Amino acid sequence: MKIIDAHCHLASTLTTPQEFFEGISENIYAKYVAAGIDAISKQEILATIMRSQNDHNGDQLKTEQREAGIYKCCLLAPDFSFAYEKEPTYKQVNDHHIAVCARHKEHFIFFAGVDPRWGQPAADYFESIVRSGKASGFKLYPPCGFSPSDPICFPFYEICAEYKIPVLLHTGPTSPSLTFRYNNPSLIDPAAQKFGNVNFICAHGAINNWQEHILLAKYRANIFLDVSGFVDSCTGVSWQSHLAMIFKCGINHKLIFGTDWPVFKNKGSFSSLLDEIYGANFGLSASDMDNFMFANFNRLIQSEPR
Amino acid sequence: MLTLDTIDYICSKVLKEHELGRLTGSTRFLQDLGFDSMNAVAFVIILERELDVDLSEHTAALTSILTVDGLLAYYAKNCAVVAA
Numbered sequence: 001m002k003i004i005d006a007h008c009h010l011a012s013t014l015t016t017p018q019e020f021f022e023g024i025s026e027n028i029y030a031k032y033v034a035a036g037i038d039a040i041s042k043q044e045i046l047a048t049i050m051r052s053q054n055d056h057n058g059d060q061l062k063t064e065q066r067e068a069g070i071y072k073c074c075l076l077a078p079d080f081s082f083a084y085e086k087e088p089t090y091k092q093v094n095d096h097h098i099a100v101c102a103r104h105k106e107h108f109i110f111f112a113g114v115d116p117r118w119g120q121p122a123a124d125y126f127e128s129i130v131r132s133g134k135a136s137g138f139k140l141y142p143p144c145g146f147s148p149s150d151p152i153c154f155p156f157y158e159i160c161a162e163y164k165i166p167v168l169l170h171t172g173p174t175s176p177s178l179t180f181r182y183n184n185p186s187l188i189d190p191a192a193q194k195f196g197n198v199n200f201i202c203a204h205g206a207i208n209n210w211q212e213h214i215l216l217a218k219y220r221a222n223i224f225l226d227v228s229g230f231v232d233s234c235t236g237v238s239w240q241s242h243l244a245m246i247f248k249c250g251i252n253h254k255l256i257f258g259t260d261w262p263v264f265k266n267k268g269s270f271s272s273l274l275d276e277i278y279g280a281n282f283g284l285s286a287s288d289m290d291n292f293m294f295a296n297f298n299r300l301i302q303s304e305p306r
Numbered sequence: 307m308l309t310l311d312t313i314d315y316i317c318s319k320v321l322k323e324h325e326l327g328r329l330t331g332s333t334r335f336l337q338d339l340g341f342d343s344m345n346a347v348a349f350v351i352i353l354e355r356e357l358d359v360d361l362s363e364h365t366a367a368l369t370s371i372l373t374v375d376g377l378l379a380y381y382a383k384n385c386a387v388v389a390a
Contacts, residue, residue, distance in 0.1 A: 028344075036322040037348050048351050051362045060363075232343075266347050268370040 001290060003274070004072045005065060006297040007168075007203060007228035007258025010100060011055040011265070015077065015093050019084045021049045023177030052265065058100045061261065062107045068270035074258075074297070075100065075110040076139045076168060076203075082115035083144035083178060090114045090122060098134045109301065111137035111168050115144055116152040123155040130163045136301045137201075140169040142182035149190035157195045166199040166300045168226075172208025185212040192220050199300050201226055206246050206255060207233045214246070217254040224300065225251070228258035231267055240280040252288045256297045308381040312356060313374055320348040331375035343369065361385060 009016070025046040032040055055061055058075070065073055077097045079090040088096075090113065097110045112135035114122045129135045138160050142148050148169050160167055172183050185202060192200050205213035205225030216223045227243065235242040246255065259273065267273075284292070314329040321339060335341040341349070346369040353368075354361050361368060364385060371377045 028347075031344055032348060035344065037320050037345075039319040040348055040351055044351055044355070048347075048354075048362070051360060052365065054362060265366050266350075266369050267343050267366075269366055272370060 002071045002294040002298075003069060003257070004074065004294050004297050005070050005259050005261070005270075006074045006201075006256045007226050008061065008073050008075055008261045009078075009263075010058055010075055010097065011053045011061070011262035012096075013050060013053045014056050014096055015088060016053065017080055017084050017086060017088070018046075018050065019086075019177050020080060020175045021046060021053075023175035025049060026176060052262065055262070056096075058104055058108060062104050064270050066107065068274050070270060070274075071294075073108055074136070074301075075108055077110055077113040078139055078141040078144075078170070079113040079115045079118075080141070080144060082117050090118060091125060094125075094129060094135070098129065101134070109136040111135060111139040111166075113139035113141060114156065115141070115146075116150070116156055117146060119152075120155070123159065126156060127159045130159060130165060135165070137166045137168055140167060142169060142171075142187070143174045143178040143180065145179055145182070147182050148188045149194075153191065154194075157191060157198050160198045161195060166201055166224075168201040168203055170204070171202045171213070172204045172229075183208070185209050185216055188223070189216065189220065192216075192223050196222055198222060199224060201256060201300070203258070204229045204260070206230070207235065207242070210235070210242075210246065214249050214251060217251045218249070224254045224256055224296065226256040226258040226297075228260035229263060231259075231264045231273065240276070240282075244280070244282050247282050247284055247288070247292075252284070253291060253296060255292050256300075257293045258297075308353075308357065308378060308385075310374060310378070312353075313377065316349055316352045316356065319352050320345045329374060331373070331378070333374045334372055335374075335377075336372065359385065 025042055028045050029042045075097055077093050081089050094112045101108045101110050112126055112129055114126050138156055140148055173180055188200055199222050201224045202213055203226050206227040207229050213225050217225050230239045233239050233242055314326055317324045318326055350361055350365055350368050371380055
């Protein structure tokens with residue numbers, strides 16, 4: 001069975017600024033303090049996270065995925081440069097991803113990320129890399145401070161429509177150094193309705209705010225959900241139980257497998273994760289399992305009809 | 307060098323209820339000590355500090371090891387170069 005991991009990030013300090021991880025360290029520290037683990041400082045947690053961001057060329061990610069039987073991986077390149085007002089710039093981030101995809105062209109594709117508030121020059125840059133076939137989709141990160149249905153996003157959606165590529169947007173919580181104001185699923189609906197010829201993938205949509213996302217995916221033809229982050233979900237049940245429930249919602253043609261690596265990196269290998277997925281009793285037909293692990297996402301990036 | 311005593315000491319730092327001296331080679335981190343992913347990562351952070359090593363390449367493997375003997379064996383086999 002072919003497997004595409006549709007949601008991964010480069011674990012690299014070249015593409016993600018320290019501010020993003022500072023927020024994450026705060027949350028881990030609060031958890032340790034509550035658990036009585038007082039021997040670790042916030043600075044140690046941050047330093048550990050930053051040191052783990054050392055797979056700059058994706059070599060480790062590709063090796064681990066190939067060992068596990070993952071056939072292809074989509075790297076997502078969020079642009080934090082507008083929100084944090086610092087480098088790496090969107091060009092640096094995307095150009096680096098292009099280089100990584102060229103280095104491992106048999107394994108990686110990528111969705112280019114640009115904060116739409118950078119305006120027309122950024123849209124021109126985005127179009128140039130889409131036109132040259134270097135990007136397979138558009139990665140949007142609303143927690144940087146904008147709604148995915150704000151008209152500032154529309155020039156980018158028009159490019160996606162023209163080149164028949166999907167948009168993937170982050171939904172739900174993120175680093176607390178960014179805003180949670182724009183994580184509500186309904187914020188995507190005006191844009192999805194207006195751009196009916198563009199496919200929108202709600203990242204983490206089957207996990208975060210999942211009830212609302214499922215309704216959106218069920219009744220809005222061009223909205224899809226990925227399950228990334230499922231191993232660390234806040235659903236109140238095991239991820240196996242949660243996915244089993246999601247698979248009974250009648251949207252198996254809309255669900256996309258993704259891990260959100262390197263977020264789950266400390267919880268085991270890709271091989272052990274896949275063993276658990278295939279060992280779980282989801283009650284899926286072979287066809288539905290293939291759609292979930294491969295075909296649903298592959299259709300979107302191949303520009304085939306929905 | 308990683309020893310059972312070092313592991314025992316680190317366990318006392320990441321588990322409030324851990325009693326020193328009760329650890330054996332067959333002790334299971336998950337079932338016997340009640341480790342979760344948070345304890346596991348804290349364990350690796352303190353392990354790095356105690357042995358003055360960088361284990362970032364090994365974190366995923368280390369946090370999925372089941373027993374104390376398993377950890378000692380993995381460390382001896384894979385982390386000796388890091389520690390040297």
